[in-house]
Structure formats: structure tokens, C-alpha cells
Amino acid sequence: MRRLTAAGCLAAGVWSAALAWAQGGPVMIAPHTSGGMSIGLGTGTAPVAETGGSAPSSPAAGVNADAGVPRIRNAPGGLAVEGEQMTQPGVQTGTAAEADTADDRGRRGSEFQRFVAEATGVTLPRFGERFFSGPTTFAPVDRVPVPADYVLGPGDELLIRAWGSVDIDYRAVVDRTGLISLPRVGTVRVAGLKAGEVESFLRQQVGRVFRNFELNVTLGQLRSIQVYVVGQARRPGSYTVSSLSTLINAVLASGGPSATGSMRAIELRRAGRAVAMLDLYQFLLRGDQSADVRLQPGDVIVYHPVGPQVALMGATDNAAIFELRAQGETLRDLIGYAGGLPAITATHQAMLERLERDRPRDPRKVQTLALDEAGLGQVLRDGDVVTLFQVAPQFANAVTLRGNVWEPLRYPYKPGMKISDLIPEKAALLTKDFYRRKNSLVQFIGEAQSAIDPDNKDGARSAQLPTLQSTSASVPPTLSPTLPDEPNWEYAVVERLNPKTLKVELLPFHLGRAVVERDPRENLELLPGDVVTIYGRKDLRAPQATATRLVRVEGEVMRPGIYQLEPGETLRALLKRAGGFTPQAYVYGLEFSRESTRQKQREAIAEAVRRLEATLASEAASQTANLGTTDVNAAARLREAQMVAAKAQLNRLRNLQPNGRIALQLSPTAGSVDDLPEVPLEDGDRVLVPARPGFVFAVGAVANSNALIWRPGRTVGDYLRQAGLEPSADEDNIFVVHADGSVTHRRDGGWLLNRLTSLELAPGDVIVVPELLNRETTWSAFVRGLKDWTQILYQFGLAAAAIDTLRR
Incomplete structure (x- = not known):
């Protein structure tokens, strides 16, 4: 073989x-x-x-x-x-890699593009340009x-x-x-x-x-063939392409026409004669591939110079520069190239800017035309700029209702329409948010995330009524989450455009009289285009006599609850309306809190913390400079410990939550509503009447910080002996926080220590015993910056629980 x-x-x-x-x-x-x-x-x-x-x-x-x-x-x-x-099927560029000057010119745009940009301030792309914004080569799938x-x-x-x-x-x-x-x-x-x-x-x-x-x-x-791209191409040269490639494949490979090349006249020549003429508009707009013939070796693709160009801009989805293929193309053809007229385009008027090159002094003129048969038949010329306008966004037969209403909408206008026709009933003035909050009170829950009635088998949560239990350190909760956003019945307004002066006029009216009473003086007649605005009570501050003001009354009163204040109502009058006190009420310990006071207390605490932080930093720097050379390490450790303690105390002070309590300076023997001061009430006030306690408290540097049984006639000294003073107790700075929120310090009013210890206490009073401090430490300087415990407690209204928190 x-x-x-x-x-x-x-x-x-x-x-x-x-x-x-x-x-x-x-x-x-x-x-x-x-x-x-x-x-x-x-x-x-x-x-x-x-x-x-x-x-x-x-x-x-x-x-x-x-x-x-x-x-x-x-x-x-x-x-x-x-x-x-073998050459792989696809497209490989040959000399086109070196010929990139036309590509650079394409990026800069044509002279007509620059002219339109300078004349209108808008840079328009050339229609069909995005078709070539992808890869620069096109390889058909093999x-x-x-x-x-x-x-x-x-x-x-x-x-x-x-x-x-x-x-x-x-x-x-x-x-x-x-x-x-x-x-x-x-x-x-x-x-x-x-x-x-x-x-x-x-x-x-x-x-x-x-x-x-x-x-x-x-x-x-399959074999590869060589074709040539010449003329006004973006990347002219010789190309090796697959034998399956067509004319459009080669056009894509060459990057399309340059800025001066035509998209509507791309000629394919074979053996010296024209074989096909490709109009890219027909392919891009209609998918017409009738001129997309298969290439053969030696084919020449010729990009002809660009033909007449016009610009379309304004209210169109495809603002661009378009090329006209032949003489006689009209505005209808141009709009067809752009995809037609959007719904927002005004048809009664468009603008045509035209170049008159034979008139050197005034080569540009403007004319308006309607987009009707005559206007759409307007023959376009090279250099025309067509601008389309939007329809006016005005309503010819509508009035608008907005603000504190159920459904802010535009409503159709009817001749003779009035305010009462636009708002036929009061229920239209309840917002959707009111019902959403109301429905959230009873929700179905799958898991027992809150207390559920064991006899309730369907898993529905009971309505969460406002609680009547509270503590002096708690923040007052929202009085009622379901109160509606009450409209301002005294004031609403109609906004109207005067067509003669083009001035916006405001026509105020009384909402209650217009909707409820149908008062013809307030029930204004509306005109097309009017805007009716309904305000809520929160939008405009109303007089107190008409505003809705709520106060929470809790504790030992006959009828605790949430009360709507009457004009000028005081604390004494409100508690009488609540039925007065129960026999167990401890009037001396009544807690009267106000939100505005709580905010001021919070600001005062923040300011005190900032001041104390500055004092602490200053004292620390001073002691660092005064350290001697003997036992430096021990002094540094002591200073560090003092700084840590001071910062911890600052953090505890920063985390205190004031309750906005106002001391009423009551007598310990107060027992009726008439013993209360005539304090005017505000919206959001809270009154808590506790039951009479049987204890007094001693906190601070005492051996027994538990509650001590109150007995009539017993003094501060008696309770201190019962609680027992610690060796570190600072007896010179003992003070008493009374049940009514007031503070007694031995420095106040010339009190001496023996006179303070002989002071008789009432139930609920608190004795505070500070610790004795080393006067030469950073900690002592820090405490001196506080001035004294009396000012903190008196100014910030802190209760016994807060005092104990500060000590810990």
C-alpha cells in the first residue's frame, strides 16, 4: 500500500x-x-x-x-x-482602519447641523444616526x-x-x-x-x-469576499466580508455615511454598472429590504453626497435633521419621517423658517402655517427649519377642587355652577387619611403581637383606646389618632385668572356658610378655570375661640378622659367639668404637663450638656498642664478615671427625658378643685391626679434608698436617720423635691441645715443626699459647672426616678 x-x-x-x-x-x-x-x-x-x-x-x-x-x-x-x-465569516476592515478622517468630521456634525444649533440653541441629531451608534463592525452569524x-x-x-x-x-x-x-x-x-x-x-x-x-x-x-467602500462614507476603504453579507451589512461595517454623506443614496456598483440604490429611510422606517442585495467579490459601495436637509424640532418625539430625497417632498412627508404628530402637538399653528440665499441682506424669513391640508402640503426646501408647538395646558370647561377635601380633582364646569355644587355635602371635606387612620385601629393580625381577647376567634385586635395610665417621666401620647383634619370653616378661597389683565385674583369666602347654610353672599358662582382651595385648621392658625383644643385628664377624677377645651377655660374649670376629685385624690401631687414646656426643658438640658462638656474639656486640659513629674502615671490614671466618670454622668444627663411638668406651688393640705390656681389651658395639656401615697423617698448617699412610710409630723432629719447617711454624704447640699414639683434647698431663702432637717414632709416628697466630692479633682470642677442639683431639678422638672437615674 x-x-x-x-x-x-x-x-x-x-x-x-x-x-x-x-x-x-x-x-x-x-x-x-x-x-x-x-x-x-x-x-x-x-x-x-x-x-x-x-x-x-x-x-x-x-x-x-x-x-x-x-x-x-x-x-x-x-x-x-x-x-x-481561511478568513472567518464576517467582516474585517482593511484600509478603513487608517482612514478615519471622515469619522472625525461626522462627530463634529455638518455645517447645517451647526447652523441650526446656532440659530435655535438646540443641537439636533441627524435622523438615522443612532442606527450606527453600536459596534463599528457587523459580523453575520456563521x-x-x-x-x-x-x-x-x-x-x-x-x-x-x-x-x-x-x-x-x-x-x-x-x-x-x-x-x-x-x-x-x-x-x-x-x-x-x-x-x-x-x-x-x-x-x-x-x-x-x-x-x-x-x-x-x-x-x-463559507468563503470571504472583498468589497470597496468609497465616497462620503464615515470609514471608506476595502473590506473583507462573508460571502453571505449584503449591502446593509457593509453599510453597517463602514459606519454609515459621514456628516456630508447621504443616507438616501447609497449605490452598489458591480462590474462598472449600478446594481442597487439603497435608501436607508425606507429600511429604517418600513423595513424595506428590496435594495439589500447580496454582495459579490469586487463590489463597490458608493456613498453619494447628502441631499437637501431640513430640521424638525419642538413638540415632536423625533426632533432631528432629515434628508429630502427628491424635489417636491412636503411637510406631510417630513412629519411622516418623524413618526407622525404626538397628541400634544398643536395643529392650529406651526412655524417655518426658510433661507433665501438670493437675498443677502435678509436671507432668513419666518412664516406660520396650520397643520391642515394646505399646511401639510407645503413643499419644503433645503435649509428649512420647522418648529411644532404644544397645545396649551388650559382647561376650557373645568374647575379644580383641592386642599382639605376627599377627592382633589378637576370637575366639569356647568353654566351657573356654584360652590355648593362643587361641594354638595360636608362629607366631601373629610380626607382619605382620616378613614385610613380609623381603619388601622382594628386590624387582622396572624400572630399575637399584642393582647388579643382569648374569646375572639377571628383574630381581630380590639380597638386601642387611649390609655389613662401614665408616669411622670413619660411623654404624653397623641390625644386621638382618629381626629379628622378639620377644615377651616371660616376661610376658603377661589383662585381666578382675569382674562383681560392676566392677573390672578383671590376671592375668599366663608366655607361653612357656603356649603352648610347656602348663603348666596358666600356661595360664589364659579367660572371655567377656577381653582377652589379648602384649608385645614392646621394650615392657617385660627383664633383660639374657633380652634379645636384637646386636654387629657387622668387619674383620680370622677370622669377621666379627653376633653375639648372651651374658649378661655382654666385648669380649675376643666376639673370641675370632669366631676371633681375622687376621695383618694392627692391634690398636692397633681402633675400638670405642657408640651411647650417639655420642649423648652429639652433645649435647656441640651444647652447644659454642651456647657458642661466645654467645662470638662477645659478642666482636663488645665490639669494635664499642671501634672508634676512625681508619680505621673498614677496622676494620669486618676485623671482618666475622673474623666470617664464625668462623661458617664454627662451621657446620663443627655438621655434624660423631661415631661414638661409645671410646679403649681400647692399647699400640702389642698384637697378641692378650688385650691387650684386659675391656669389657662392650652391644646395638648395633660393633667394627672395621683392617688394619695403612703411613702416618702430618700435617694443618693443613703444606706436605705427604699420607700419610707410617711407619718404625720415626721421631719427630714427623722427620715435621714431612718435611711442612714453614707460616710460620703454631703450634708451641706441636701435638698428636698416636693410632691408638687417644687424644690427646697438649704441655700434657698436662708435655710440652715438644722432648719432643713426640721422641715416636715408630705407624702410623695423626695430627700436627695448628694455625695461629698474631692474639691481638687476634675470631677469636682465638672460638678461645680452644674452649679447645684437644685437648679437642675427645679429648671428641668425631674422626678425622683430621674434623680435616681442620675446618681446611678
């Missing part, structure tokens, strides 16, 4: 190998170890000699598993392409079906498979003469055949040698 390398086989001629096969046995084509391939002539057994390669070791490598069936195989690369680099009318040529690869009396799995590449070589069949000319014809043709050729077989032919890798 003789074995030849692929190159040797080509040199000797494949036909001789096929002839030898026909005379003696099968031809075996197998991969070669050197990278080529070998053709073996034999009887289907292992070869006895080879040139430049090793024997195949399996049927896949060329050994016929069935000695009675000839097998034709080749390496994946194909026999006819030995040593040749696995798309090949059209049946595709014409074979040199470089195309055929995948030939047959089964039956012959086993063929062969790749053949059309050589430059248009031939392919089939062992035992011979050379066959396939160039010029269409893809739909090649299978039947090869079946006929193989059928001259074999009988009883089936044959299938598909196209593999």
Missing part, C-alpha cells in the same frame, strides 16, 4: 489517487502527526509503509471497520486547505441557514456525507478553479451552482460509481 502526504497528493494530483482506488481498493484519508494529512491506498488493512506519519490506530483514523464498504474521511481542516489560512439561491465559489466548504454501499464523511473546499475532488469519483466543478442544486448534482456524480446509497450535502465554512 502506498501512503502520500496531503501536499504530495496535491502535487501528484488527487485524480491519480482516485484512479488507483477505483482499480485496487479503498482510499484512506487520516490525520497526520505533522499537522497535515495522509491518503492511503490499500485493501482496508493496516498500511505497510508510510511517508512522514504514523499508521492509523482505529477505524476513526482511517481503518475500515467493514472491509466491504469503502470509507472516505479527512481531517477537520479539509484536504483542499492544507497550509492555507451558523445561519444558507439561502437556496446562494452561488458557490472558490473558498466555500462542502460537508459531504453518504451511507449505504459507500461510507463518506468528507469535507471538500472549492479551489480557485471552481473544482472539488472526490476520491473514486474525480474532480467535479461546483462553482456557479446554487446551494439548493449542489446536493442533487453531487448525488448524480457519485451515482456514476456507486449504487444504493444516500447522500447529504451541507455548506460548512
